Amino acid sequence: MSPCQMPTAKELAEPERWDTAAEKYNDAVGRSSRFGADRLIAMADALQSLNAPSAHAIDLGAGTGSVTHLLADKYPSLPILATDISPGMLNQLMSIAKDPATTKITTQVADMAAPVGGAASEGTFSHVISTMAIQVLPDPAGEGTLAQWARLLQPNGVVAIGIWDFDENCGPHALHWSGRADLEGGLKKAGFNEVTSEVMHLGFDVGKEGFMQFFWESGNPMPKDRQSSFEGDLGKVKVEMERILDEVYDGGSKIPLSAALAVGCWSNSRIVPTHYIQSSKLLSSPSMLENNLLSTGLL
Numbered sequence: 001m002s003p004c005q006m007p008t009a010k011e012l013a014e015p016e017r018w019d020t021a022a023e024k025y026n027d028a029v030g031r032s033s034r035f036g037a038d039r040l041i042a043m044a045d046a047l048q049s050l051n052a053p054s055a056h057a058i059d060l061g062a063g064t065g066s067v068t069h070l071l072a073d074k075y076p077s078l079p080i081l082a083t084d085i086s087p088g089m090l091n092q093l094m095s096i097a098k099d100p101a102t103t104k105i106t107t108q109v110a111d112m113a114a115p116v117g118g119a120a121s122e123g124t125f126s127h128v129i130s131t132m133a134i135q136v137l138p139d140p141a142g143e144g145t146l147a148q149w150a151r152l153l154q155p156n157g158v159v160a161i162g163i164w165d166f167d168e169n170c171g172p173h174a175l176h177w178s179g180r181a182d183l184e185g186g187l188k189k190a191g192f193n194e195v196t197s198e199v200m201h202l203g204f205d206v207g208k209e210g211f212m213q214f215f216w217e218s219g220n221p222m223p224k225d226r227q228s229s230f231e232g233d234l235g236k237v238k239v240e241m242e243r244i245l246d247e248v249y250d251g252g253s254k255i256p257l258s259a260a261l262a263v264g265c266w267s268n269s270r271i272v273p274t275h276y277i278q279s280s281k282l283l284s285s286p287s288m289l290e291n292n293l294l295s296t297g298l299l
């Protein structure tokens, strides 16, 4: 498998692939996704208050809770339903909740491609929020996923979506939506209004050891799939990867990563701001590393 021959979206949606990533997720990816989540929440709140009495949020593809925990910290009275296809991710999310006894966070295992059901009932939520997850789906706009997300919303409800913004359509999180243009186009196609965008650099500055740990040991499906695409002497790949991290990425303290964030309102009578955090290139940063490694002939 070449670096760009990534697993299918169906394979990526297998819960056990993500279960294995849960424990270490916040050591690396979760550190960066939180910056995007923070900005996205501010955008969503500006559109419709998350402090309103009717406010009720659902986090789709919640993972370990980048969005959910920030929401709980900022809006203590806000009920939040955190959903994910991976029970392991949701267990991790609850295990790090500040006060599980009093929190307004509840969880539900759900496929974000078709999340309506159970506590995720139609017309329930003022805010449907999701970060760094929808990209694994085959065609979020075309297959009706965003229409389902809209069905979850109260009248004039807000949808807020963050994705990694990659410079190339390569990688398991960029199978079909690789960045800002895809997200904007998808929202428009699904019927959201006044789509606008914004770009934000997040960084993936976990350091050389942190990156090596993430890439080779974290169990995250993204680097695991990259690993399985490598051929040849993996020991040499690791040595060269460390050299590149030192020389190109300042010891892993300056690894670029960008995200795109979009916010919209499901109503013809409201403006639908769309914000984007455009990331630069994360692990699509592996893609950057791989480009360097490829040029050395190691991959």
Ligand SMILES: C[S@@+](CC[C@H](N)C(=O)[O-])C[C@H]1O[C@@H](n2cnc3c(N)ncnc32)[C@H](O)[C@@H]1O
Residues within 6 Å of the ligand: 012, 013, 014, 018, 019, 029, 030, 033, 034, 037, 060, 061, 062, 063, 064, 065, 066, 067, 083, 084, 085, 086, 089, 110, 111, 112, 113, 130, 131, 132, 133, 136
């Ligand atoms: C990169 S993580 C993002 C987690 C979190 N939202 C964040 O921003 O840090 C992607 C998440 O999507 C979940 N996921 C993958 N496919 C899914 C699906 N079809 N339905 C629901 N969740 C899914 C994974 O289990 C994982 O928790």
